[in-house]
Amino acid sequence: MSKLYIFGIGGTGARVIKALTMLLASGVACGVDTIVPVIIDRDMSNKDLSRTKRLIDNYIEVNKIADTRERNKFFKTNIRLLNHELCLQLMDNTQKFEDFTGKSSMSRENQALMEMLFSKETLKMDMTAGFQGNPNIGSVVLNQFENSDVFKAFAQDFKEGDRIFIISSIFGGTGASGFPLLRKILHTHNVKDPAGRVLDNWGLINGAPVGAVSVLPYFTVGSARDDSLVQSDTFIDKSKAALSYYKTEDKKIDTLYYIADKHTSAYEHNKGGDAQRNNAHLVELAAALAILDFVDPEKTAENIRRDEQGKIRRTTYKEFGIRSNAPEINFENLADKTKAALVNPLSRFLLFRNYMKFVFHKQHRRQPYAHKLFTGHFRATDVIQKLEAVQDQYYEWLQEMEKQTHRFAPFNLTSRDALDFVKGAIRYQKKSWYYRNWQAVDNELNKQTEKINRSLENEKKFIELFFRATEALIQYKDKPHDR
């Protein structure tokens, strides 16, 4: 029962966690059985954040029916929230930076020091909108998060064998500065809570395996429309600055993953709030894969290299690569191992979604698999509604990735064909001349329905059935060169 605590910092953190959630929903293998995500952000009204929160709430509900003790892998990995909270909210809400630091109550000498260190604009900056790309500010503020309740809960929850992972972007505000800071806190001994007591399990936390992913620039922003201080041309410079700082992280964390995309996308310029709603990107999916790589039990030896005392001997540095590049990437462009991990789960989950969208309402009244089980008000039950909500978000997520400049479009999303929606020369299904299109799916559902444990509750039967059916219909085999 090992867990992985993921700290996702800033907008990127939220989006990578979202990508990871999608992967887990589709049943991608995970080396731990529970994920505990924490999103650290100052900007609470970030729309990315609210989308991710909704997704995770839905996931947690559906996860309750995912443990069928049979074959089902959809939603299998547990996701838990600390204190039922996803966000570690920074406690102070003071508006301007200078008020936050309490400059006005400082001594004259300190005030002068402040003015020297920070520009006037920076001092007057409204902090509710993140740090607008100023890591130097972020570091100060972020020192505060160790006092939060969520962090306390994290300390209490932590067990021997659990691991920690940190997601951040190397550019931008919140992410760049947060990562090393967080790491430092995790490795500080005897961190005390506001009351002065040493936080529980801190010793364990000190010694736990830590991984991190640092996402390098993969988008530019258009010119500012409002009084934003964010400038994408400074992203590279800031990345360079951060990267050089990260050199000091060597041997402080077990594995560091760098994810980048040379082919950048252009986003709308919104400094935060509701409008910062960046579309999903392949890079986030790659970052999520990094997380899964970190917890992969077969990779423990290469990821975590410590000596007998538990000191990190060497930090493993990893990058994500694909086999071939193109403006549009599909499964064929990915490396074999990536394909092997992704084709089946993503395709099966999409098939599940498509079936529910196009076919279920008509067939569930006619087919034996649904007879007396999934008829009537079944679809309206809370957990199924949430399942379909996740499916909707999944589809949206795929659509967003498709719309990027560097498109990730493994599926023909507009296709209504039951099984022929995977792009590229990927052979993953046996075609039947007798059962065409959706008939083949109904046939498989009817076939699998017999094999399911009769004592399961309806909802569990439902998810188990669809897993088995999609599993039987889509079976991509990992071959050295699929061409």
Added chain:
Amino acid sequence: MKYRMMLLLAGMMALTGCDGRPKTENRRAGQLAGVVSKPDSKPAVHVYIENSGSMDGYAGRDKTDFKTSVYTYLSDIKIADVTDSLNLFYINGEIIPHSPDVSDFIEKLNPATFRLRGGDRGATNISRLIHTLLQETLENKTAILVSDFIFSPGKGKNAEAYLINQQIGIKMNMAEALKTRDLAVIVYQLSSEFNGTYYNREDRPTLIDGRRPFYIWIMGDAKQVGELRKKIPVSSFKGSGVEHTFTMVRGNQTVDYAIRPGTGKFSLDRQSPKNKITHAGKDHRGKLSFAVNVNFSALLLDDDYLKNPDNYELSDKDYQLHITDAPGGAHGYTHSLNFSSQQIKPSRLSVKLKTGVPQWVEQINDEEGLDIHAEGAMGKTYGISYLINGIYEAFTLKQDFYTEIKISIN
């Protein structure tokens, strides 16, 4: 083997015209009573023409119906291949053999030859005649007798007693023979011109010239007689033709019968389809009806008799019967018994074909026998009914029906 050789020898001797009296006793020597006749062998047919004085009148003229009938009948017998040996005899008190040459026989059929042939030409004792014939025809022979069958009690005798005695005698002789043989008797009544002397019951002669009945009597094994009749049916008789027939066979015979499908609303019982019907229902005429094919050929009865429903006795009065010919294509069946009933009920119907003396016998019987010129007496025969009844009673000692047909209805 030895006996047959003797017989043959004796027969040959008889045929070669030895005018000696045939030793009937010799011929019977070695014969066993009740020898089973082989159905395949063609029986010898012995034809006996009565040549007592009363017969002269039939042969008086050159051409009479009598001569014509007899001649054609004998020729037909020869042609029809019913027998290997046709033997001709004159008979009165004695049996006088004749050569088998039929045409010669007929040419010489005249009073002169009658007289020539001799024998006891006096009054005929019919009972003894029948008895002699029965003896002659033991062992597979068919006897045909042509006679006028007039009883002759004689003068001063009690005619009635005589007749009754004759009847009893005939009955007893016949009954005795019937114990061991399956006999059948057919009596054809024909008529012919009669120009000669008629002797009444007191033997008083009268010269007459008119039409008188005469009879051809056939007797023998039932199968052979039936065969003979089939090969030479009534229709083939020339001259006057057969005016009436009397047939007699043993009673309680089994005949072939079977219910004919398609003759009504019923199912045939699957185990006994010939005589059981099930699920009987009313047909479109509102009656239960069915037809039974039946083979009456062994009974030697003619259609007049067989088609008369009065001759049948039904065990259940609810059923009506009418008889038709069997439909063409019904193999081996001669007639069809058609039943109908208003009621449907489970029943076991028994249909008995009764024996009986035909009416014509009473009509042709001359009770008086004295005055030939009396009203209608010319066409009658004195005492014939006693002869016929004697035969009848012999045959019907034990049963009074020819055959019984049983049908089960459900």
Added chain:
Amino acid sequence: MKDLFGIIYCLFDSLFGQNLADYLWGYDCNMQSFSNTNVFNRIGLLTLLLSFVIVFSYYYLINHPRFNRWWSWLVMLGVTGATGLFLGYGWTVADFHKGLMGDCLLYLRDANGEITSSLIRESDCWMFGVVNGILSIGFFILFSLAINIGGRLIPRLASRNCKYSPF
């Protein structure tokens, strides 16, 4: 027991006539007994077999998720009925034309051998076909029930896509 088919058919014998029924029972005009083959058994067995084949095809061979409604079942029922009808008609009419039915069952003849009426007509063969169609439908329903009930008792035997057709 060997008459079971015949008894069932004969419940309807008013439709196709006693004479055709007699032929089918095996009435031999020459023997005047039921010594010929019991055709009821043959036709009945073949009809039973065909009904079973059709039922089996529907549930296990055709076995299609788009052909599993109540009206799909009705279509198969119709097919079975039609098969039974044409089998019954075809068989009897072939025998009729081949001259296998005895003369005594076919015609009523008068004393001269002239035909007075036809006892078995082609329309009787059609009616027998109808009866056979009804019977085949009966078998179809029985087999369907058996498969439906069997499938509910022993799930492994159930039809994959037509498990609840038509009930």
